[in-house]
Amino acid sequence: MSALGHEVVIADNFARRRIAEELDAPSLTPIASIDERLNTWKDVSGHDIDIVELDIAHDYPELRRLLASVRPDAIVHFAEQRAAPYSMRDAAHKVYTVDNNINGTHNVLAAMAELRLDAHLVHLGTMGVYGYGSDGLEIPEGYLDINIDGPDGARYPRKILYPSRPGNICHLTKSMDQLMFQFYAGNDHLRITDLHQGIVWGTQTEETRLDPALINRFDYDGDFGTVLNRFLMQAAAGHPLTVNGTGGQTRAFINIQDTVRCVALALDNPPAAGDPVRIINQIAETHRVRDLAELVSRLTGAEIEYVDNPRSEAAENELAVSNATLRGLGLEPILLRDALLTETVDIALRFIERANFDAIPATVSWSGGVEREIPQIEAPRFALR
Secondary structure, eight states, X not given: OTTTTOOEEEEEOOHHHHHHHHHTOOOSSOOOOHHHHHHHHHHHHSOOEEEEEOOTTTOHHHHHHHHHHHOOSEEEEOOSOOOHHHHTSSHHHHHHHHHHHHHHHHHHHHHHHHHTOOOEEEEEEEGGGGOOOOOSSEEOSSEEEEEEEOTTSOEEEEEEEOOOOOOSHHHHHHHHHHHHHHHHHHHSOOEEEEEEEOEEEOSOOTTGGGXXXXXXXXXXXXXXXXHHHHHHHHHHTTOOEEEETTSBOEEEEEEHHHHHHHHHHXXXXXXXXXXXXXXXXXXXXXXXXXXXXXXXXXXXXXXXEEEOOOSOSOSBOOOEEOOHHHHHTTOOXXXXXXXXXXXXXXXXXXXXXXXXXXXXXXXXETTTEEOSOOOOOOSOOOOOO
């Protein structure tokens, strides 16, 4: 948005950096300080970005003061703890995730309503609110059109939120967000877009490629690392690609470049005041986990190993998802078959010496927190085919 000429202010409490230290799982890519990142962005783009250190979940007065001062046209809300495994580590991490995510979201909504901001809120939600059951139908964008049979024999049409089926605490909070959005859109006429995003793959965007100091995170650990990143790091270590259960879990994916394009498209196409919350499925394609493992295996020569699934989920599921809104707005998504993970593989090779290989395996069990034995991973070796 800064590159497009918009004035940008960041509010951040840097919790993600502290969590990386807690897990002893720093980003594979070196992440510069926020000051260095913003100074570098100024050098390469000519644009200033302001930064305010702020915990939006626990300092409502300061959040209110910031919004009253800036009077933003739009607020992009990415300030939630986003990792499902991290949210299920133990009771303390469940409490933290609910406290941070629910309070943070509600504080933003309450401040917008109190200040009567004519701002458009764009929220990073998740496909996880829908659950991953095999319903045999295409998941619509947030809503279902239904008819209810009344006592008088007439049929009454209604539009309702698609039933939430969260499978973990993180996705539970995103499901609860939907109800808060629905209330504030109806009661205070706030303009809100909720992006139900799939799993993000890739590391670079057009802007971050301009300088090494701008590179994005590459998370590969069992809590925050996406399945593709973890497969690539296991291959780099000469360890089999560990697939949970049968690998029949189907997930939605989107490239990181398309993620930022989607946010820009959402900001350029806000709902009107008084409209229902606009829900957009931010996905490009769906794949089974075992098919992803086979893709990485062909690319790197790594073997595939099937292990017990620590998650409470169906062993196999179909996943058909509508992304009609983004395609209607002109998005032509980057697909895995087009990019073939080459950039992600290149980054894994370039920064492999920074990795903590003990952090790669997924060790969190949905039923009992961190309890799985961690397999030992030795020195890295990577052969690209």
